[in-house]
Amino acid sequence: xxxxxxxxxxxxxxxxxxxxxxxxxxxxxxxxxxxxxxxxxxxxxxxxxxxxxxxxxxxxxxxxxxxxxxxxxxxxxxxxxxxxxxxxxxxxxxxxxxxxxxxxxxxxxxxxxxxxxxxxxxxxxxxxxxxxxxxxxxxxxxxxxxxxxxxxxxxxxxxxxxxxxxxxxxxxxxxxxxxxxxxxxxxxxxxxxxxxxxxxxxxxxxxxxxxxxxxxxxxxxxxxxxxxxxxxxxxxxxxxxxxxxxxxxxxxxxxxxxxxxxxxxxxxxxxxxxxxxxxxxxxxxxxxxxxxxxxxxxxxxxxxxxxxxxxxxxxxxxxxxxxxxxxxxxxxxxxxxxxxxxxxxxxxxxxxxxxxxxxxxxxxxxxxxxxxxxxxxxxxxxxxxxxxxxxxxxxxxxxxxxxxxxxxxxxxxxxxxxxxxxxxxxxxxxxxxxxxxxxxxxxxxxxxxxxxxxxxxxxxxxxxxxxxxxxxxxxxxxxxxxxxxxxxxxxxxxxxxxxxxxxxxxxxxxxxxxxxxxxxxxxxxxxxxxxxxxxxx
DNA sequence: TTAGGGTTAG
Numbered sequence: 001x002x003x004x005x006x007x008x009x010x011x012x013x014x015x016x017x018x019x020x021x022x023x024x025x026x027x028x029x030x031x032x033x034x035x036x037x038x039x040x041x042x043x044x045x046x047x048x049x050x051x052x053x054x055x056x057x058x059x060x061x062x063x064x065x066x067x068x069x070x071x072x073x074x075x076x077x078x079x080x081x082x083x084x085x086x087x088x089x090x091x092x093x094x095x096x097x098x099x100x101x102x103x104x105x106x107x108x109x110x111x112x113x114x115x116x117x118x119x120x121x122x123x124x125x126x127x128x129x130x131x132x133x134x135x136x137x138x139x140x141x142x143x144x145x146x147x148x149x150x151x152x153x154x155x156x157x158x159x160x161x162x163x164x165x166x167x168x169x170x171x172x173x174x175x176x177x178x179x180x181x182x183x184x185x186x187x188x189x190x191x192x193x194x195x196x197x198x199x200x201x202x203x204x205x206x207x208x209x210x211x212x213x214x215x216x217x218x219x220x221x222x223x224x225x226x227x228x229x230x231x232x233x234x235x236x237x238x239x240x241x242x243x244x245x246x247x248x249x250x251x252x253x254x255x256x257x258x259x260x261x262x263x264x265x266x267x268x269x270x271x272x273x274x275x276x277x278x279x280x281x282x283x284x285x286x287x288x289x290x291x292x293x294x295x296x297x298x299x300x301x302x303x304x305x306x307x308x309x310x311x312x313x314x315x316x317x318x319x320x321x322x323x324x325x326x327x328x329x330x331x332x333x334x335x336x337x338x339x340x341x342x343x344x345x346x347x348x349x350x351x352x353x354x355x356x357x358x359x360x361x362x363x364x365x366x367x368x369x370x371x372x373x374x375x376x377x378x379x380x381x382x383x384x385x386x387x388x389x390x391x392x393x394x395x396x397x398x399x400x401x402x403x404x405x406x407x408x409x410x411x412x413x414x415x416x417x418x419x420x421x422x423x424x425x426x427x428x429x430x431x432x433x434x435x436x437x438x439x440x441x442x443x444x445x446x447x448x449x450x451x452x453x454x455x456x457x458x459x460x461x462x463x464x465x466x467x468x469x470x471x472x473x474x475x476x477x478x479x480x481x482x483x484x485x486x487x488x489x490x491x492x493x494x495x496x497x498x499x500x501x502x503x504x505x506x507x508x509x510x511x512x513x514x515x516x517x518x519x520x521x522x523x524x525x526x527x528x529x530x531x532x533x534x535x536x537x
Numbered sequence: 538t539t540a541g542g543g544t545t546a547g
Binding site: 070102126127128130132133162164229232237258295331332362402 | 538539540541542543544545546547
């Protein structure tokens, strides 16, 4: 029987629909159908990939590892495990390629142990498998171990690839390992080619260790084509290092995309630089970037951090596709500005929105924090109970600390203690934040016994932290134990500890940004653009 | 047919 060739051209997928009868599914070579699953995944059509996979599972007896591997990357943790189990049952889980895909899948889900188990099971490890292991440690926040993998690769005489160098550079950036990163730079140069991806990694590395000039040198000495990511990496790096002039110059070289604007806005947010933030907002509106949810989230956060709550709300209202971060930022904006009622109302709208956006643990922390700032005890209790009961989210120590603070401010020490005991029963280990919240609650309620219990634990956690000692000292002062206050002050003097000065960013950011940055910012605009405020500004 | 670079909330 002659089977029409199935090529993966742009019209391939619609072509397949016309062929999607049992005959085609039964008789086309499995490799072509596997490629089709892969193509669906790459085109972000997971439903089509899934449907085809299920049909093949039902109809074909010759499915192989490559029927599964494309689906591993986009799978959820539970689905990924199910795929793994099916692969074992089908007998297609061995071999370097499927094992590497499984290792990668587990590392994307943060399951380091499962990844390592899969790696141990590999009979033959090629450079891709080693690179996947290196990325695994990097993803799981263990850059030291990632460098350890590099050393092991050296011992095993594995020839390093460009992928290896990329991941090693990321590890160096994370560890601020300047010398090792410079050695990798040498290796990159020895490759003798203009490599956009590796150069981007180099730029990010140099900016991460504060060597912006080296990053600029990599950028400007690269002869080949430079893509958006590379520009964005440098813009972000310059901004992170406070080199606004260079950042705007790089942005003026090309038409910057939304990511570059996002980087600038994050910095404006951190520095409370409302002036530059508004300028960037103007340009973003003209460029049509306000369709970008991520950029708008940063924009609203910037306004919120600068205390411009109504501007933040205008941005929020204009976001067409609000995600959980949009809602959480706005709730947090109300909370931090003392608008607890508005925060609760917005949280209610989020839950009733009819959209598929569900609150996550950060959302609940923002709501609890809003209740705390506004003294809304009953709402705080509702929120805390709702987390687990309605949304199946287990409270983390931060939630307990905030909740204990809510209850403590209301002076109900028995409820405070009950919340603490509940946390212990749930197997949650108290953090310094929890002990501080408990201590404050005990201070307010003059509960000497429990307060001392919290104080001792707090001091055990970090005995040399001056702010903790001062807190404990304040507790003893509140209950009139001046002998303990004197003793703690004496300890501080002996240890040479000084309480850190309180920091406030309010009003400072505006002085950080000299006026000439505005000129630099104007350089990234289109010629016809002016700085006239538009939209919500 | 498995691995790599840039941007959001506590």
